[in-house]
Amino acid sequence: MIGLSAAIGLLPAVASAGPTLDKIKARGTIKVGVGTTPGFFAPGSDGRWKGFFVDFGRALAITTLGDPDKVEFTNSSPQQRLPALQAGEFDVLLSGVTVTITRAFQLGFHFGPTVFYDGQGLLVRKDLGVSQAADLDGATIGVQSGTTGELNIADFFRKSGHKFTPVTIEDTGEFINALESGRVDAITQDSSDLIGKRTQLKKPDDYVVLPERLSKEPLAPAVAGGDDRWLELVNWTVYATVQAEEWGITQANVDEFLKSDDPAIQRFLGVDPSLAQAINLDPKWAYNIVKTVGNYGEIFDRSLKPLGWERGYNRLWKDGGLLYSPPFR
Missing domain, CATH: 3.40.190.10 (Periplasmic binding protein-like II)
Structure with missing residues (x-):
């Protein structure tokens, strides 16, 4: 090329x-x-x-x-x-x-x-004694409307030959309350979301995110x-x-890299402004990103x-x- x-x-x-x-x-x-x-x-x-x-x-x-x-x-x-x-x-x-x-x-x-790169998971009460999603046969599971989780959990149980009762919840706050109150046995969502939600529970140690992932969630x-x-x-x-x-x-060493002899790094950090000028950006745009957020x-x-x-x-x-x-x- x-x-x-x-x-x-x-x-x-x-x-x-x-x-x-x-x-x-x-x-x-x-x-x-x-x-x-x-x-x-x-x-x-x-x-x-x-x-x-x-x-x-x-x-x-x-x-x-x-x-x-x-x-x-x-x-x-x-x-x-x-x-x-x-x-x-x-x-x-x-x-x-x-x-x-x-x-x-x-x-x-x-x-x-x-x-x-994420995947859909399940947050469950530890006292259920389950270690994998298949153990939730017959369980009541909270799903949040407007997400890919609704279809994914239905597909999983259909393929595994097990049954579950979905409880569709719209309000994010109620999603957590449904688990704590015992209205549902588990809730399902992207594992990134569930790990964050676990920290918001009154007794997070009483709950666990199961290790398996039910889907690809990029x-x-x-x-x-x-x-x-x-x-x-x-x-x-x-x-x-x-x-x-x-x-x-990194944020800590980006200024040292301004002295690099590598032409690619010079273009990236704006020491050589030709690349940024060709695409109508501030020559220091990438440098400023690294310096500010890393x-x-x-x-x-x-x-x-x-x-x-x-x-x-x-x-x-x-x-x-x-x-x-x-x-x-």
């Missing part, structure tokens, strides 16, 4: 910012839809949002507006989030949305890179279709955090490691995981 790359290098820089970016710049902030799961997104005691997905929102604000604080986070329930994105209430959803073919084709959403930023430029800005903002980790560039590993460790999360599939490709960045050329 060397010849093609050389030819592309001769093309003029893209002049159009795209309608979404135009609106963001006119408004002066990015509107981001999030959820409320500890470690992933939650307002702190000072009201400032923090968490794994929140850091990607701040990184996107750096890419587009040059300021990590020019972003507005809004909690949106699983039932509200996709319609709100469709209605233009958000510029991007960073609420743990699973990439699915129906959401892409029927609803017209576009997805950025997977930022968290969680990615979601944007409305029709604006390719905006989608690419989301894509490469995520890739910048991954690429930085691949090179070993690389992917730092984002993960800061928000999720304290909850007991291991990297697993969310390791770099060279470490046996699934994270991989295309080349910054």
